[in-house]
Amino acid sequence: MATDTVPLFAQPNTVRPAADAAGMRACCLAACAAGSRATVVRLGCDDSDACRLRALGLNEGTTVAVVDDRHGTLLDVRGTRLALGTALTERITVQPHV
């Protein structure tokens, strides 16, 4: 199971969750409105779904932008568009950017 540990290998294009901690509280991705940005803290879904998400570029420490929230959540992940169902976004913890 995933934990809340901050990843060892921080990436230049991602923000450590702690950097935003002063601004807003961590929440689930489903709660982020269209137009907002957030950094993935934890993938609380099944191991197999988490493995697939990571291969699609959505791993812990990645910054994502919510493009659309009309049919599940449409994200900008590393320049690609990824649509995720609510069942999944409710189990992904993110740190919203101020």
Next chain:
Amino acid sequence: MNSVPTSSLTPRSPSAAPTIPVPPARVALVGNPNTGKTTLFNALTGLRQRVGNFAGVTVERVEGSYRAADGRSVAVLDLPGTYSLATASPDERIAHDVLMRRSGDGWIPDVVVVVVDATHLERNLFLVSQVLELGLPVVVALNQADAAERSGTRIDVPELSFALGVPVVPTVATRGEGLEPLRRAIDDAVRLPPPGRRFALPAAVAMAVAPLELQLQEHGLSRAEAQLEALRLLSIDATETGAYDGAVERARDALRAANEEPGQIEASLRYAWISQIVTRCVSSAERPSHATSDRIDGVVLHRVIGPMIFLALMALVFQALFTWATPLQDALEALVARVGDVVTATLPAGDLRSLLVDGVIAGVGSVVVFLPQIAILFTCIGVLEDSGYMARAALLMDRVMRRVGLHGRSFIPMLSGYACAVPAIMATRTIGEPKDRLATIMVVPLMSCSARLPVYTLLIGAFIPATMLFGSVSLQSLTLLAMYLLGTLAALAAAAVFKRTLLKGPVRPMILELPPYRWPSPRALLVTVAQRCRLFLRRAGTVILALSIVLWALATWPRLPVDPARSDAAQRELALEHSALGRIGRAIEPAVAPLGFDWKIGVSIAASFAAREVFVSTMGTIYGVGGDDGDTAKLTTVLRAERRADGTPVYSLPVALSLLVFYVFALMCMSTIAITVREAGGGAVGWRWAALQFGYMLALAWGAAFVTYRVAMVLSGGTNA
């Protein structure tokens, strides 16, 4: 042409390059979905392609070839699109097994070409980083290089090649650009030092995974493969680590003790390395612009307008199938009739002429005339797929699918079911959850496939008036749309029943990549459509040809002595009734009579079990038999003129509707049953599911046809119920 020996049958040690490099004879193409991999494959190989299945499984396997500069033939295998080698889905497992030299058919690539989308380099490099560790010669095809440039992204190709340690060739597959440099790079790759891992594990991670790597090497993996496999085993589901369970668990414990989350390690390490490469090689810091795609999505994914656009597009597809194909179909029909005429004029009257004209030409001809519709259907599906709309359709349909217990991913196999249930059932392999997959397999044959189209077209063309509604929409195309909707709704309802009873289980969450909208490449479309048409014609030329001959024989013998007192039509009718085919029809008549069908329809239905299109060719054979002038009359006209003993038309509107509805639901297809057996688990389990599928669909077909017939009879005030 010289045949060059290949080293590909024996696994090569990945740690050392061969001393005398042999020019490559086998190339595997791998890449993320939506990278233009198949377009590149088509551009490389043209029409020299062979479609089959991977050994032991039913994932479609497309292999092609091209001639190298020295005349050598190079085989190219188009592996299924995959985001990683994690083997979470059967498609990924195929790519993994072929690249890890474990595929069932022993096909081992000499060179691996990783097709990457230049506009989404960062995400695509994840798979590249895994493939590099296989130890095989690798070439990276930087596809859609033009689109990247247009969006303001400049990629330093020599620097990227240096960073990855393998040749990088920019390509634009849609325009066929970069193919020659790519072919040269493939030839040269075998002479380069084998690639490998380009980053080091942190000390704590290296120590934790070392015992697992060692165990993997003891099981026959090379050092590089063991390193790749160890990271993979840590990132996949704990229940799928198989024989290495204990070692994986110990590695996970060691990592947790070092305050590391095992599942995150592979992605974190790879993306950290990728970020460095992107920083070095991509000069524009900006992400590719999605502005146009986002603007289109603003409309296409609108809550109200979105579904309306979806329905309008589907209606357009069916309008195209029905209206636009007609001139081509008429031309083909005339050609078939002309061939029949020529044969009749050339050969003397007798059994051989009857076999050729009434059996072969009438039977195969009546199926071949549907070629324009098959081509139009696959063109439409290709345009929807290549333009990027298909993924949006899956997203729009996710809510509907979820309501019946499936998810958006089941939609693409179901939509493919409009073309053919066989590839559609194969496409369910992208659905990870076994129960969702099985539920989708069970309902896919309810989607009206292209083989039903000849039956629909024949009956609608003959019995539904060509009235135009609202000035431009014909009643015929609306009826056709209704048949497709009926099948689709039945499929959704059946899925809901399966998911609430036999296949109760959780619904997997939706994960779907939406590729940017693109103009489909006419060249790539042409190759795909030509490939599908060729498969259809091969079927018409083999199965349907054989069945047409068998049916002609059954309809001809035993012969009835000619009675000069009877009219030609009466003689033909009696001869058919006396034949073996007529006797079979009589035997099954009681079962189909309540649906309004006579024995001739019964025979055609029974014969269509080989393939639905055969219904039309059987009708062609039945009504073509005994025609002494040998003229292949248009089936439609003959059907309209067919009368019962009491003078009422056999094919009244209620009968035509009943027959249409029967074909919407009935699983009259041997190939689908065979594929269900294999895909639903094989052996006794597979047969049980296939039997259930056939049984429930037949019951549904009989019941629905019965109700349709009765209701239509009452509404039309008919009496011959």
